[in-house]
Amino acid sequence: MSRRNCSNNFCKEELDRLNDRLEVELEGGMCRERYPLGSAYVPKQRWGKTYEAGVALREGTVFPELNLVFCGVRGNR
Amino acid sequence: MMQQGVNKAALLEFISTASFVLDDLRLYLDTHPKDQNALDMYSDYQRIRDGAVADYEKYCGPLNQYNIPEDNKWIWVKGPWPWQGEV
Numbered sequence: 001m002s003r004r005n006c007s008n009n010f011c012k013e014e015l016d017r018l019n020d021r022l023e024v025e026l027e028g029g030m031c032r033e034r035y036p037l038g039s040a041y042v043p044k045q046r047w048g049k050t051y052e053a054g055v056a057l058r059e060g061t062v063f064p065e066l067n068l069v070f071c072g073v074r075g076n077r
Numbered sequence: 078m079m080q081q082g083v084n085k086a087a088l089l090e091f092i093s094t095a096s097f098v099l100d101d102l103r104l105y106l107d108t109h110p111k112d113q114n115a116l117d118m119y120s121d122y123q124r125i126r127d128g129a130v131a132d133y134e135k136y137c138g139p140l141n142q143y144n145i146p147e148d149n150k151w152i153w154v155k156g157p158w159p160w161q162g163e164v
Binding site: 044045047050053054056057061062063 | 102115
C-alpha cells in the first residue's frame with residue numbers, strides 16, 4: 001500500500017509544492033470572496049460508487065472515495 | 078462448526094458484513110437523510126441482514142438477549158462456550 005499521502009513521508013519539495021498551489025488557489029481563486037476567513041470547511045460527500053459488502057468490511061468503509069491512506073498504521077496489514 | 082447443516086461461522090460473518098454496511102450507510106444518511114440511493118441500499122441490506130439473523134436464531138440460537146424465543150428460553154447454555162473455540 002502506498003504511503004505517499006502520509007505527511008510523515010512527504011518530501012519537503014512535495015509539501016512546498018502543495019502549499020504553493022494552495023496559496024495560488026486561495027489568493028487567485030474565489031475562496032476569499034466566498035468563504036469567511038478563519039473557518040474550516042468540509043466538502044459534502046455525494047453519492048457515488050460503493051464497495052461490495054465483503055470489501056467494505058475489510059477496508060472499513062462502504063465508499064471507495066473515502067478509502068484514503070491516512071498517516072500511521074492501517075490495520076495490521 | 079456445522080450444526081444442523083448450517084455453517085454457523087459463515088452465517089455470523091455474513092451478518093457482521095451486512096451489519097457493517099448498514100452502520101456505514103447510517104453515517105452517510107445522518108448527513109443525507111433523503112438520499113434515495115442510500116435509502117434503497119439501506120433497505121436492501123436491512124432485508125438481507127434480517128433474513129440472516131432469522132436463520133441464525135432459528136438454527137444456532139439467539140444473537141442477543143432480546144431475541145429469546147418464547148418457547149425455548151435459556152438455550153444459549155447449550156451452545157459452545159467462548160473458550161471452547163467455536164465462533
